[in-house]
Amino acid sequence: MNARTTVRVPAKVNLQLAVGPLRDDGYHDLVNVFHAVSLFDEVTAEPGAGTTVRVEGESIEGVPVDGDNLAARAARMLAARLGVEPDVSLTIRKAIPVAGGMAGGSADAAAALVACARLWGVDPTSPHLYESAAALGSDVPFALLGGTAVGTGRGEVLAPVETVGRFHWVFALADGGLSTPAVYAECDRLREAAGVRQGPPQASPDLMAALASGDAEALGAALHNDLQDAALSLRPSLAATLAAGRESGAIGALVSGSGPTCAFLAESEERAVSLAASLAGAGVARSAVAAHGPVPGATVI
Numbered sequence: 001m002n003a004r005t006t007v008r009v010p011a012k013v014n015l016q017l018a019v020g021p022l023r024d025d026g027y028h029d030l031v032n033v034f035h036a037v038s039l040f041d042e043v044t045a046e047p048g049a050g051t052t053v054r055v056e057g058e059s060i061e062g063v064p065v066d067g068d069n070l071a072a073r074a075a076r077m078l079a080a081r082l083g084v085e086p087d088v089s090l091t092i093r094k095a096i097p098v099a100g101g102m103a104g105g106s107a108d109a110a111a112a113l114v115a116c117a118r119l120w121g122v123d124p125t126s127p128h129l130y131e132s133a134a135a136l137g138s139d140v141p142f143a144l145l146g147g148t149a150v151g152t153g154r155g156e157v158l159a160p161v162e163t164v165g166r167f168h169w170v171f172a173l174a175d176g177g178l179s180t181p182a183v184y185a186e187c188d189r190l191r192e193a194a195g196v197r198q199g200p201p202q203a204s205p206d207l208m209a210a211l212a213s214g215d216a217e218a219l220g221a222a223l224h225n226d227l228q229d230a231a232l233s234l235r236p237s238l239a240a241t242l243a244a245g246r247e248s249g250a251i252g253a254l255v256s257g258s259g260p261t262c263a264f265l266a267e268s269e270e271r272a273v274s275l276a277a278s279l280a281g282a283g284v285a286r287s288a289v290a291a292h293g294p295v296p297g298a299t300v301i
């Protein structure tokens with residue numbers, strides 16, 4: 001048993017998000033190349049009575065502070081699987097943008113699983129953690145794993161990808177979020193309106209080759225998000241954000257996941273810092289932050 005455990009957990013960007021046709025169960029088959037980046041939330045777990053959550057941070061509007069918080073749901077799910085009482089007081093310090101397409105809620109859920117496992121004296125490699133993560137949502141297992149990985153199925157079946165070197169990113173954060181289900185629905189609507197018959201999603205060989213060789217230029221050219229048109233349709237101002245990043249020297253630009261965060265790849269750390277300053281100055285984003293990837297998944301600190 002430990003008295004207090006803090007876990008640091010990264011945000012993700014999708015290097016490729018290939019969305020298959022709508023399935024009968026309402027989900028889509030995906031090929032989702034996840035990449036963990038150095039924008040972190042921290043979740044602290046301490047002994048408590050029942051499951052309680054406190055959320056701290058600058059832009060935390062819309063984050064539930066009751067049992068609906070994904071971190072609280074994760075704690076209850078793990079406790080139920082272990083047959084222990086879900087007694088834990090959770091404090092979340094958020095830096096990952098909320099509803100920003102960077103899987104912040106899923107990250108907090110993964111962090112809560114690792115923190116509670118430690119608090120309750122459970123082996124961190126216990127299969128209960130991965131099984132709970134997969135049951136909580138398709139982005140949660142990747143937040144446990146980190147690095148770079150290809151997710152298939154609904155995104156929860158993960159294969160780690162070996163990469164060379166460090167990639168430098170800038171994230172342009174938008175005011176307000178976009179609802180992930182609304183963006184998928186818009187994607188389906190746009191495809192139907194255009195008469196697109198979508199085939200099964202495939203991983204991009206160019207993207208995989210760029211990751212294997214550490215070639216940032218090639219990676220920038222291979223970035224692709226099938227949800228981007230839908231995010232742009234719901235939030236047309238993102239087109240100006242993407243254009244501003246390209247004009248300021250980004251070697252790749254795309255909407256992150258379901259948006260509205262935009263991700264830009266830079267040639268170097270220095271270029272990322274100056275790109276972040278240009279984007280912040282251009283008035284096309286609430287703020288812009290430089291980060292790098294890949295980084296490890298949920299880690300006790």
Ligand code: ATP
Nearest residue numbers: 069070098099100101102103104105106108180257
């Ligand atoms: P994804 O990239 O996985 O689609 P996202 O990054 O767009 O997700 P999140 O920040 O994970 O979005 O949150 C989406 C919604 O989930 C929030 O608007 C909020 O209502 C709810 N939520 C529940 N728990 C959390 C949490 N710990 N942090 C953030 N949002 C949470």
